[in-house]
Amino acid sequence: MAGTIISCNNGDVKNKHPQATMGSGNREFVDENSINNYADSIDLNLSEYEKRESLIFKKEAYSFYVTKYSSNGKPVLYVERSDEGEAGSLERSYYVNDTQLLLFKEVIFSSFKTPRYRSVRKYYRSNVLFHAEARQADNAAEFNAAKYAKVEGTKRKVNEVLASLENAIARKGEFDLTFEGITEYPKARYIILSRDEPQSYRSEIRVDIEDDLIRELVSNTEKYKRSSLDIEWKVKDGEAYYLKGKIKK
Numbered sequence: 001m002a003g004t005i006i007s008c009n010n011g012d013v014k015n016k017h018p019q020a021t022m023g024s025g026n027r028e029f030v031d032e033n034s035i036n037n038y039a040d041s042i043d044l045n046l047s048e049y050e051k052r053e054s055l056i057f058k059k060e061a062y063s064f065y066v067t068k069y070s071s072n073g074k075p076v077l078y079v080e081r082s083d084e085g086e087a088g089s090l091e092r093s094y095y096v097n098d099t100q101l102l103l104f105k106e107v108i109f110s111s112f113k114t115p116r117y118r119s120v121r122k123y124y125r126s127n128v129l130f131h132a133e134a135r136q137a138d139n140a141a142e143f144n145a146a147k148y149a150k151v152e153g154t155k156r157k158v159n160e161v162l163a164s165l166e167n168a169i170a171r172k173g174e175f176d177l178t179f180e181g182i183t184e185y186p187k188a189r190y191i192i193l194s195r196d197e198p199q200s201y202r203s204e205i206r207v208d209i210e211d212d213l214i215r216e217l218v219s220n221t222e223k224y225k226r227s228s229l230d231i232e233w234k235v236k237d238g239e240a241y242y243l244k245g246k247i248k249k
Contacts, residue, residue, distance in 0.1 A: 032123050032131055035102045039095045042069070042077050049076065053235045054168040055193070057175060057201040061085040065235060066168045074098075078165045083238070086111055094162065100127050101158045117143035120151070127158040177203055178226045182217045191217070191242060196226065205233055207242045214242075 029035050042049075049069040056065045064082040068075055078094040088110040095103040104122040115136040123131040132153025137143035167173040177193035180202075189207040194200065207214055213231075217224055224247065231245030 029097070029102055029125070035095070035123050038097065039093075039103050039105075042095060046077075052169055053233075054175070055171070055177075055203040055205065055233065056235065056238070056240050057168065057203055059199070059201055061087070065240075066165050067235075068165070068169050078162070080165065088113075088116075094165065096162065099162075100124070101162065104156075114138055119143070119148075120153075121148065122153045124158065129153050129155055175201060176228075177201065178228050179217070179224050181221055181225070182207070182214075184218075189214070189218075191229070191231075193229070203240065205231070205240045205242045209242065211244060213245045213247070216247075 029038060046069060049071055050073070052068045052070075054066040056063055062082065062084055064080055067079045067081070069077040069079075075096055077096070080092040080094075082090040082092075084090070088108065090109070091107045093103075093105040094101055095105075101124045103124070104120075106118075106120045108118040110116050110118070115138050117138070117140060118134070118136040120132065120134040122129055132151050133148040134151045135143065135146040135148045137146050164173075168175045171177065174195070177195055180192040180194045183190045183192060191205040191207060192202065193205070194202040213229075228248040229245055230248045232243040233240045234243060235241075
């Protein structure tokens with residue numbers, strides 16, 4: 001959605017910090033308004049939270065990565081950003097408290113399908129859906145001005161979804177990728193990670209620096225194929241950039 005500004009504001013912010021509404025068993029979150037206030041307070045203070053990002057995982061034309069925001073080691077928000085190339089893009093936000101999902105937001109931009117802009121919000125108590133609403137339009141201005149209307153929400157296996165997001169962050173399960181190779185281009189190198197399985201995810205990490213690990217991988221590529229790499233990276237402008245790393249023992 002480059003160059004397009006879409007508003008996802010839920011309403012007036014009443015509490016600056018989400019901790020102000022955190023209660024045992026989510027007793028404070030009894031309706032859509034209280035949950036929206038919680039989500040707004042998190043959005044307002046994103047820079048104050050611990051932040052972790054997954055690698056960018058790719059499968060054919062589809063790619064995505066996850067950003068996790070935590071307070072005192074506990075997740076408060078996961079953001080999943082997906083790209084389908086020329087077809088469009090998607091952003092999903094999962095607002096959680098005490099490991100339970102409170103609000104799921106999805107914003108979809110379609111290059112070819114109509115309506116081009118779509119958004120849905122789903123509200124949960126104890127991981128059980130109790131309200132869903134949506135809006136849509138064919139241009140950004142109409143979309144931002146549109147009101148949400150109640151819709152029938154599709155139930156999701158919340159625990160499985162949150163576990164999958166955690167696995168993407170921690171590179172576990174289907175996201176546990178190993179070294180496949182390192183490409184050499186005139187302006188950049190890329191570490192290629194994959195799984196030795198059909199229809200599995202791949203990941204590319206741009207390498208703009210050279211250290212002991214990079215020199216070793218370049219010199220002995222075949223030796224380290226299918227090795228696990230303990231690496232650090234940052235995501236910038238839709239690419240993962242290598243920071244440092246070593247071979248896992």
